[in-house]
Amino acid sequence: MPKDVAVIGVGQSAFVRGYQGSIRELAFEAFREAMQDAAITVKDVGASVVCSAPEYDKQRTPSGLIAEYLGLNPQPTFIVENVCSSSTSGIRVAYGLIKSGLHDVVVVLGFQKMSEITSADSQERMGRGADIMFESPFGTLMPAYYAMHARGHFAKYGTTEEDLALIRVKAASYGVLNEKAVYRKAVTLEQAMEAGPVCSPLKVFDCCANADGASCVIMASADKAKEICKEPVYILGLGAATAPMNVTGRTTFAGLDCARLAAKEAYEMAGVGPQDIDVAEVHDCFTIAEMMAYEMLGFAEPGKGPELIRNRETYKEGKIPVNVDGGLLSKGHPIGATGGSQVRTIVLQLRNKAGAIQVPGAEIGLVHNIGGVGIYGNVIIFGR
Amino acid sequence: MPKDVAVIGVGQSAFVRGYQGSIRELAFEAFREAMQDAAITVKDVGASVVCSAPEYDKQRTPSGLIAEYLGLNPQPTFIVENVCSSSTSGIRVAYGLIKSGLHDVVVVLGFQKMSEITSADSQERMGRGADIMFESPFGTLMPAYYAMHARGHFAKYGTTEEDLALIRVKAASYGVLNEKAVYRKAVTLEQAMEAGPVCSPLKVFDCCANADGASCVIMASADKAKEICKEPVYILGLGAATAPMNVTGRTTFAGLDCARLAAKEAYEMAGVGPQDIDVAEVHDCFTIAEMMAYEMLGFAEPGKGPELIRNRETYKEGKIPVNVDGGLLSKGHPIGATGGSQVRTIVLQLRNKAGAIQVPGAEIGLVHNIGGVGIYGNVIIFGR
Numbered sequence: 001m002p003k004d005v006a007v008i009g010v011g012q013s014a015f016v017r018g019y020q021g022s023i024r025e026l027a028f029e030a031f032r033e034a035m036q037d038a039a040i041t042v043k044d045v046g047a048s049v050v051c052s053a054p055e056y057d058k059q060r061t062p063s064g065l066i067a068e069y070l071g072l073n074p075q076p077t078f079i080v081e082n083v084c085s086s087s088t089s090g091i092r093v094a095y096g097l098i099k100s101g102l103h104d105v106v107v108v109l110g111f112q113k114m115s116e117i118t119s120a121d122s123q124e125r126m127g128r129g130a131d132i133m134f135e136s137p138f139g140t141l142m143p144a145y146y147a148m149h150a151r152g153h154f155a156k157y158g159t160t161e162e163d164l165a166l167i168r169v170k171a172a173s174y175g176v177l178n179e180k181a182v183y184r185k186a187v188t189l190e191q192a193m194e195a196g197p198v199c200s201p202l203k204v205f206d207c208c209a210n211a212d213g214a215s216c217v218i219m220a221s222a223d224k225a226k227e228i229c230k231e232p233v234y235i236l237g238l239g240a241a242t243a244p245m246n247v248t249g250r251t252t253f254a255g256l257d258c259a260r261l262a263a264k265e266a267y268e269m270a271g272v273g274p275q276d277i278d279v280a281e282v283h284d285c286f287t288i289a290e291m292m293a294y295e296m297l298g299f300a301e302p303g304k305g306p307e308l309i310r311n312r313e314t315y316k317e318g319k320i321p322v323n324v325d326g327g328l329l330s331k332g333h334p335i336g337a338t339g340g341s342q343v344r345t346i347v348l349q350l351r352n353k354a355g356a357i358q359v360p361g362a363e364i365g366l367v368h369n370i371g372g373v374g375i376y377g378n379v380i381i382f383g384r
Numbered sequence: 385m386p387k388d389v390a391v392i393g394v395g396q397s398a399f400v401r402g403y404q405g406s407i408r409e410l411a412f413e414a415f416r417e418a419m420q421d422a423a424i425t426v427k428d429v430g431a432s433v434v435c436s437a438p439e440y441d442k443q444r445t446p447s448g449l450i451a452e453y454l455g456l457n458p459q460p461t462f463i464v465e466n467v468c469s470s471s472t473s474g475i476r477v478a479y480g481l482i483k484s485g486l487h488d489v490v491v492v493l494g495f496q497k498m499s500e501i502t503s504a505d506s507q508e509r510m511g512r513g514a515d516i517m518f519e520s521p522f523g524t525l526m527p528a529y530y531a532m533h534a535r536g537h538f539a540k541y542g543t544t545e546e547d548l549a550l551i552r553v554k555a556a557s558y559g560v561l562n563e564k565a566v567y568r569k570a571v572t573l574e575q576a577m578e579a580g581p582v583c584s585p586l587k588v589f590d591c592c593a594n595a596d597g598a599s600c601v602i603m604a605s606a607d608k609a610k611e612i613c614k615e616p617v618y619i620l621g622l623g624a625a626t627a628p629m630n631v632t633g634r635t636t637f638a639g640l641d642c643a644r645l646a647a648k649e650a651y652e653m654a655g656v657g658p659q660d661i662d663v664a665e666v667h668d669c670f671t672i673a674e675m676m677a678y679e680m681l682g683f684a685e686p687g688k689g690p691e692l693i694r695n696r697e698t699y700k701e702g703k704i705p706v707n708v709d710g711g712l713l714s715k716g717h718p719i720g721a722t723g724g725s726q727v728r729t730i731v732l733q734l735r736n737k738a739g740a741i742q743v744p745g746a747e748i749g750l751v752h753n754i755g756g757v758g759i760y761g762n763v764i765i766f767g768r
Binding site: 022047053054055058059060061063064067068072073074075076077078079080081082083085086089092093095096097098099100101102125126128129131132133238240241242243244245246249257258261262371372375376378 | 445625
């Protein structure tokens with residue numbers, strides 16, 4: 001079990017709709033919290049990796065602006081981006097920078113102020129996240145892609161709309177407890193089932209919402225971590241894979257290959273299996289995405305995901321607690337910041353500092369973060 | 385002298401004005417050449433790092449599109465970006481991914497199709513590469529920033545417009561020999577001095593031009609390189625630094641701190657000094673940028689850069705040959721591709737395969753690549 005690189009600090013802004021400050025201020029909110037958590041100063045930082053999807057920023061090359069504002073000059077900085085999985089790709093990059101010996105301490109700062117542009121523009125730009133020559137001309141937007149996956153899962157395994165609704169009911173029950181979430185109200189099964197359609201079979205409560213937010217994960221070499229940190233949480237395994245951008249290249253609609261392959265790689269590197277995971281954060285941009293994650297990560301056999309949620313096995317008290325911070329469905333999804341927010345939740349869990357949502361005795365945690373229309377898959381396994 | 389990571393293949397498209405194909409086709413031109421050079425197949429590749437400044441792309445998240453087109457699925461891919469220095473930052477990231485053991489072989493693919501948008505839009509977006517709250521409202525564009533640096537150098541050291549013109553004359557004399565360059569005509573000192581102003585004291589021939597192009601650098605662990613490559617070129621040292629985005633934070637206008645600090649780090653890592661460099665590629669987006677590079681890299685003492693060019697010491701036959709492929713001034717500057725093109729030139733030199741521009745017996749080479757308005761500095765030292 002490799003323990004070469006550790007997380008020594010985590011931070012997150014509140015995720016909100018319509019943040020009133022600038023992107024540098026938004027980034028600072030997460031950075032300050034993570035720096036206080038790590039109890040280090042800017043002089044200890046060797047480099048920063050800034051994660052943001054550029055379609056939402058008026059500022060070009062925001063890494064330089066943010067590094068300056070955070071006091072992270074003259075340390076190198078650059079953008080790492082693959083839309084919704086940008087900040088876990090940033091963590092993968094930081095792992096390499098640290099383990100290779102180039103840097104001892106690296107800050108991974110994810111942010112997105114999606115409200116910089118209008119909601120209509122946001123949809124248009126998300127559309128251009130699909131192949132602009134062969135696919136986006138047909139007008140397929142994110143809910144449509146995941147609706148295809150829902151239909152695929154329904155057809156192959158008999159999954160129902162109610163199974164998906166149960167996932168939102170769970171997410172909302174934890175969103176109530178999360179001070180940093182956009183949505184903090186409980187949702188009943190009836191409410192979820194009666195909500196209006198977005199793209200059939202997905203209804204309003206099956207979809208996460210755009211949000212503004214920032215996250216920060218500070219990483220260090222194991223030697224440095226032991227020196228400065230009381231509670232390092234180690235990266236035990238990383239996996240990453242990419243699926244064809246064009247949906248015609250997809251081998252199935254009942255799952256996501258990029259997640260399955262990334263999980264396999266991460267488990268192998270960590271030397272653990274799905275049964276060893278005590279708590280997980282998965283990319284629930286849509287309820288069907290969480291359902292597929294259960295199966296891609298091996299928490300359930302293919303087609304058996306619905307049983308997990310029907311039996312409440314992914315609740316905090318269940319066999320494999322998933323998204324007990326409310327998930328993207330409750331927190332909102334500021335795309336460049338999302339992966340870092342997932343990592344923060346897992347790190348707090350493994351430190352036994354997660355408060356009301358603490359999974360007792362959690363020792364090994366997993367983050368699953370997906371980018372684009374099921375294109376980019378990152379899985380990271382953490383341990384004490 | 386570390387020899388852990390090597391370059392095993394390099395490729396470049398022609399750099400042109402107004403490329404007629406799509407970005408995937410442009411990327412393929414560089415990729416194909418690099419893969420043939422490395423004599424490997426897509427199955428040998430562990431990951432791809434795509435480098436592109438997003439303000440020019442209609443396609444969002446182009447890494448997924450390009451990885452699919454190049455046959456690089458299901459390997460992970462993501463964007464690394466800091467404008468004009470994106471592809472050397474990509475190389476830094478790839479170095480970490482390889483030396484950390486995550487991947488054996490990584491493709492760094494840089495591209496830019498700047499003609500996707502109009503020239504006016506390009507200027508506007510470049511303007512937004514400065515702080516959009518405090519600086520770009522004043523309308524300062526790239527030539528204006530470098531004009532300030534030229535005035536700073538003139539005032540402090542007595543450098544003249546003719547000194548800058550000499551740099552273009554040298555660049556053009558090598559551009560004539562570069563089949564992949566946009567500009568392949570000789571420029572006389574008179575022509576350079578009589579050219580119209582862009583932003584005083586910079587005239588037309590002091591400025592490089594936007595271009596469309598792609599570059600590809602394939603990197604491997606030393607073990608893998610020895611196994612599959614006859615002529616690996618090793619990365620001996622890397623340095624990177626960032627200056628404040630706001631010019632008010634700059635300590636001098638007669639130089640670039642980010643380049644000076646990056647060079648210091650790269651020399652220390654490689655265990656060599658400026659006197660050991662046999663051939664260099666520097667970021668000559670403007671003639672003054674090359675002049676400052678002479679001094680920031682230690683090829684000349686501060687203020688003595690003009691003597692180097694007056695004495696033709698940076699010509700092929702001189703003490704320290706610089707930009708003997710014509711530089712950005714001749715080749716054009718497709719920003720995401722530029723650093724990789726510089727690396728290609730140095731790799732060919734160190735293999736003794738640079739043809740008419742070969743520096744006899746070159747054993748150690750250096751690349752200096754700058755991003756933004758003098759914000760991001762990357763220096764990489766290569767050796768046989």
